[in-house]
Amino acid sequence: MDRKTHKLMTNRTLHRRANVARQYLQRNEGGRGLQSAEETIRTEEHGLSDYIKNDEKGYNRLLKRLTKTRSKSEYQNRQKETKEKDWKEKALHGQYAKIADKTDIKRNCKWIKNGYMKKETEGLITAAQDQALPTRWRKVKIEKQSGTSLCRVYNERDETTFHILSKCSKIAQTEYKRRHDKLAQLVHWNLCKRCRLQHERNWYDHTAEKGLENENVKIFQPDIIVKDKGNEPYLDNRHSNARGCKNRRKGEEYRKISEHCRDISRLWMTSTNVVAVIVGALGTVVRLEEF
Numbered sequence: 001m002d003r004k005t006h007k008l009m010t011n012r013t014l015h016r017r018a019n020v021a022r023q024y025l026q027r028n029e030g031g032r033g034l035q036s037a038e039e040t041i042r043t044e045e046h047g048l049s050d051y052i053k054n055d056e057k058g059y060n061r062l063l064k065r066l067t068k069t070r071s072k073s074e075y076q077n078r079q080k081e082t083k084e085k086d087w088k089e090k091a092l093h094g095q096y097a098k099i100a101d102k103t104d105i106k107r108n109c110k111w112i113k114n115g116y117m118k119k120e121t122e123g124l125i126t127a128a129q130d131q132a133l134p135t136r137w138r139k140v141k142i143e144k145q146s147g148t149s150l151c152r153v154y155n156e157r158d159e160t161t162f163h164i165l166s167k168c169s170k171i172a173q174t175e176y177k178r179r180h181d182k183l184a185q186l187v188h189w190n191l192c193k194r195c196r197l198q199h200e201r202n203w204y205d206h207t208a209e210k211g212l213e214n215e216n217v218k219i220f221q222p223d224i225i226v227k228d229k230g231n232e233p234y235l236d237n238r239h240s241n242a243r244g245c246k247n248r249r250k251g252e253e254y255r256k257i258s259e260h261c262r263d264i265s266r267l268w269m270t271s272t273n274v275v276a277v278i279v280g281a282l283g284t285v286v287r288l289e290e291f
């Protein structure tokens with residue numbers, strides 16, 4: 001039955017090379033939340049055995065002595081551990097799981113748990129996280145096909161999922177910039193909403209106007225700066241790749257932001273507060289203190 005379900009899903013919602021065990025993990029743990037038919041039956045069997053073991057009356061006392069199976073919760077925990085182990089210990093599939101674990105797995109999986117994306121999109125993103133997409137590097141190095149493993153856009157580096165997502169210099173000024181601007185648009189829309197400034201109903205229809213102002217705040221563009229009557233926070237938005245910023249880049253970014261902050265403090269004669277918005281291309285959320 002599980003095999004049939006899996007076959008049916010690979011038509012549209014599940015990438016055929018994505019991790020199978022991960023599909024059966026709960027959504028807030030990074031899985032897709034599928035119920036395994038076999039596991040459901042086994043869980044119920046263990047539940048029934050729990051009932052027999054805990055019932056002190058009549059024949060059940062005798063049965064209790066005879067039944068020596070694991071409890072339902074023990075069985076469920078063991079199944080969960082096995083699935084997590086399968087996902088995390090695979091060389092390719094496990095890379096994202098390890099990164100997500102190092103940050104905040106619950107926050108990183110919020111988008112899967114909320115389930116507002118189409119199942120096809122969800123399948124594509126989880127496949128990219130599992131590095132299951134048919135990149136040239138995968139075809140040559142993993143599937144041992146002939147040809148080159150170099151990036152098809154610029155031929156400069158290996159065409160891995162991470163390279164396409166955030167390291168290809170050829171698309172930095174187009175796709176990466178567009179992605180950055182989209183994120184800035186969302187941050188700007190949320191700020192306008194919170195500060196009761198003019199904004200569209202949906203964030204994706206919002207166009208960030210240069211210099212919006214009301215009696216309480218003023219929001220500047222393109223670096224998003226919020227000037228408040230009480231406090232004067234400076235808000236900057238960045239994004240990094242799924243592996244997180246490299247230390248060298250982190251230092252550079254930090255230096256640039258600090259300099260910018262000092263300039264603003266000097267110009268407006270006020271204190272400033274930086275809010276760094278860091279989101280990985282595959283949805284990894286980094287805690288501020290990790291930056």
Ligand SMILES: [Zn+2]
Binds near residue numbers: 169
């Ligand atoms: Zn490239």
